[in-house]
Amino acid sequence: MEDGGREAADLLKQIFPHTGQALVVGITGSPGAGKSTLVDRLAVHYRGTGNKVGIVAVDPSSPFTGGALLGDRIRMQNMATDPGVFIRSMAARGYLGGISRATGDAVAVLDAAGYNTILVETVGVGQDEVEIVKTADVTVVVLVPGMGDDIQAIKAGIMEIGDVFVINKADRDGVLRTEHELQSLLSISQRGDGWVPPIVKTIATQDSGITALADATASYQEFARAHPEQAELRRTRVAQFRVVDMLRDRLLRTVMEKCVTETELREMAQAVAARRRDPYSVVDEIVARLKL
Amino acid sequence: MEDGGREAADLLKQIFPHTGQALVVGITGSPGAGKSTLVDRLAVHYRGTGNKVGIVAVDPSSPFTGGALLGDRIRMQNMATDPGVFIRSMAARGYLGGISRATGDAVAVLDAAGYNTILVETVGVGQDEVEIVKTADVTVVVLVPGMGDDIQAIKAGIMEIGDVFVINKADRDGVLRTEHELQSLLSISQRGDGWVPPIVKTIATQDSGITALADATASYQEFARAHPEQAELRRTRVAQFRVVDMLRDRLLRTVMEKCVTETELREMAQAVAARRRDPYSVVDEIVARLKL
Numbered sequence: 015m016e017d018g019g020r021e022a023a024d025l026l027k028q029i030f031p032h033t034g035q036a037l038v039v040g041i042t043g044s045p046g047a048g049k050s051t052l053v054d055r056l057a058v059h060y061r062g063t064g065n066k067v068g069i070v071a072v073d074p075s076s077p078f079t080g081g082a083l084l085g086d087r088i089r090m091q092n093m094a095t096d097p098g099v100f101i102r103s104m105a106a107r108g109y110l111g112g113i114s115r116a117t118g119d120a121v122a123v124l125d126a127a128g129y130n131t132i133l134v135e136t137v138g139v140g141q142d143e144v145e146i147v148k149t150a151d152v153t154v155v156v157l158v159p160g161m162g163d164d165i166q167a168i169k170a171g172i173m174e175i176g177d178v179f180v181i182n183k184a185d186r187d188g189v190l191r192t193e194h195e196l197q198s199l200l201s202i203s204q205r206g207d208g209w210v211p212p213i214v215k216t217i218a219t220q221d222s223g224i225t226a227l228a229d230a231t232a233s234y235q236e237f238a239r240a241h242p243e244q245a246e247l248r249r250t251r252v253a254q255f256r257v258v259d260m261l262r263d264r265l266l267r268t269v270m271e272k273c274v275t276e277t278e279l280r281e282m283a284q285a286v287a288a289r290r291r292d293p294y295s296v297v298d299e300i301v302a303r304l305k306l
Numbered sequence: 307m308e309d310g311g312r313e314a315a316d317l318l319k320q321i322f323p324h325t326g327q328a329l330v331v332g333i334t335g336s337p338g339a340g341k342s343t344l345v346d347r348l349a350v351h352y353r354g355t356g357n358k359v360g361i362v363a364v365d366p367s368s369p370f371t372g373g374a375l376l377g378d379r380i381r382m383q384n385m386a387t388d389p390g391v392f393i394r395s396m397a398a399r400g401y402l403g404g405i406s407r408a409t410g411d412a413v414a415v416l417d418a419a420g421y422n423t424i425l426v427e428t429v430g431v432g433q434d435e436v437e438i439v440k441t442a443d444v445t446v447v448v449l450v451p452g453m454g455d456d457i458q459a460i461k462a463g464i465m466e467i468g469d470v471f472v473i474n475k476a477d478r479d480g481v482l483r484t485e486h487e488l489q490s491l492l493s494i495s496q497r498g499d500g501w502v503p504p505i506v507k508t509i510a511t512q513d514s515g516i517t518a519l520a521d522a523t524a525s526y527q528e529f530a531r532a533h534p535e536q537a538e539l540r541r542t543r544v545a546q547f548r549v550v551d552m553l554r555d556r557l558l559r560t561v562m563e564k565c566v567t568e569t570e571l572r573e574m575a576q577a578v579a580a581r582r583r584d585p586y587s588v589v590d591e592i593v594a595r596l597k598l
Contacts, residue, residue, distance in 0.1 A: 023586055026584075026586050027584050027586040027587060030581070030584035030585070030586065031581060031584070033581075034581055246579065249579035250572070250575050250576050250579045251575075252579070253575040253576070253578035253579040253585065254571060254572065254574075254575035256578070256585050257571070257574060257575055257578060257585050257588050257589060258558070258562075258571075260585055260586070260589045261558060261561065261589050261592055261593070262554060262557075262558045264589050264593055265554075265557040265558060265561060265593065266550070266553060266554045266557060268593060268596075269553065269557060270550075279546060279549070279550075280542070280546065282546075282549060283542050283543075283545040283546035283549055284542050284545070286545035286548070286549060287538070287541035287542045287544070287545040289322070289323060289325075289326055292318075292319050292322035292323070293322070293545065293548050293549050293552055294315055294318050294319040294322065294552070295319060296549050297549060297552045297553050297556050300553055301553070301556055301557065301560060304560075304596055304597075305596075305597040
């Protein structure tokens with residue numbers, strides 16, 4: 015599926031009408047915020063209340079080997095043998111791109127397969143990663159007390175996408191200060207839909223606050239249901255994002271298959287590296303092969 | 307330039323033969339590692355040794371407003387009035403993509419303008435961000451003692467791209483442990499080029515270790531000069547990445563201009579949101595408008 019083969023595309027087309035049933039919860043936050051543990055506990059919670067749970071973890075990956083890093087996930091072995099929980103790790107995007115599209119495809123497959131609660135976990139710093147969580151029904155932003163120098167920047171960057179905020183590791187020093195900072199940032203933010211994102215304090219390693227988090231998520235769902243026009247706008251925005259995202263991938267793949275060979279591309283790159291050619295005219299040349 | 311207008315593209319084509327002169331240093335690391343301060347101090351160091359310094363900061367950005375976040379950068383006001391230092395912040399990628407391409411363009415402009423040392427700073431977690439630093443001549447990975455749970459994952463993810471490693475905030479507890487962990491990770495990594503990445507300890511806020519970092523960077527340059535075939539391979543890889551990256555952007559932009567109107571795209575998205583159509587056939591339909 016990640017390779018975007020023809021058969022996979024046909025399958026995705028067929029299952030599409032069966033999607034849109036699941037609640038997709040996007041969970042993001044900076045490294046070290048304890049997202050994986052939180053996602054695991056939340057999965058156990060949803061499982062315990064009778065749901066089938068899918069987890070799609072977008073891992074920071076080795077850009078050279080392309081391997082996903084699952085260190086933390088090893089502790090989920092028990093859960094992984096429960097057929098009511100499906101765990102999918104997304105590796106780095108390949109040469110021809112598309113971790114965002116590949117994640118969307120994975121969510122669609124789980125959705126069609128009857129997993130009614132899908133948790134999508136990403137590191138909330140990169141562009142692709144942020145765009146992935148934007149396609150969720152509910153977005154949870156995870157912070158910890160007393161982060162580093164960049165906390166303001168991160169907070170502001172993901173401020174507008176959070177429907178629910180979590181302060182994890184809430185037994186640490188500085189939790190009140192972080193909560194107050196967060197409250198004042200939220201008070202000046204302009205969501206435009208009237209929803210005031212709740213702040214939930216959790217200690218994921220001790221299973222503390224998980225029910226409150228699930229409740230906060232459910233409250234947002236209720237709010238969204240009570241405002242169908244806004245929910246419709248969000249769905250359209252997400253659909254448009256997905257179409258453009260898939261189109262970007264597909265165009266590149268198609269052109270690389272039909273308009274330029276690998277040898278030719280390598281020769282072009284060598285010419286650019288040696289500064290015999292500039293990359294802009296190389297791109298012009300390839301694009302000109304399309305009859306537009 | 308970030309909008310990729312026709313005139314900008316022509317300009318970039320003209321300046322391209324004048325690029326390739328600068329040393330491009332990519333600096334990456336997770337949030338809170340103190341990258342901005344380190345970059346500032348390094349800029350001051352290079353400026354003090356007679357170089358013209360360009361800084362390109364890829365900020366975690368608000369995905370909704372598209373605004374870059376420059377909190378920390380305010381303290382650089384003094385430097386910003388020095389014509390020998392040029393600071394450029396890259397905002398979020400827009401609807402049609404391309405922070406990686408836009409960063410490459412900014413580096414090219416600074417390079418052609420005679421900035422002989424260009425520092426490119428990114429948060430080292432996202433896919434795009436990692437790809438950006440891979441295009442530098444030397445890549446510096448910044449860690450801090452005793453990071454969070456995800457340290458192993460992050461370390462492993464960026465392990466292979468670091469030519470020089472920095473442990474910043476080296477007055478903190480746990481610096482020796484982090485150094486040992488790093489050494490053992492480096493000892494098992496397979497670079498294949500024979501370079502052993504040095505580990506430099508810094509306290510950027512106290513200007514400590516900055517000269518050692520510049521020296522380590524210079525050592526890698528010497529190594530690269532002594533191995534021209536490998537340097538050639540790296541340049542070709544970077545050139546190929548840039549061509550494909552620019553092509554991806556350009557294809558999407560071209561198709562959005564010539565093959566589909568905004569109204570039509572919105573209607574398609576509405577149909578997908580309402581599940582009257584699937585996004586895969588929408589993409590098929592748009593791609594079919596290209597005569598391939």
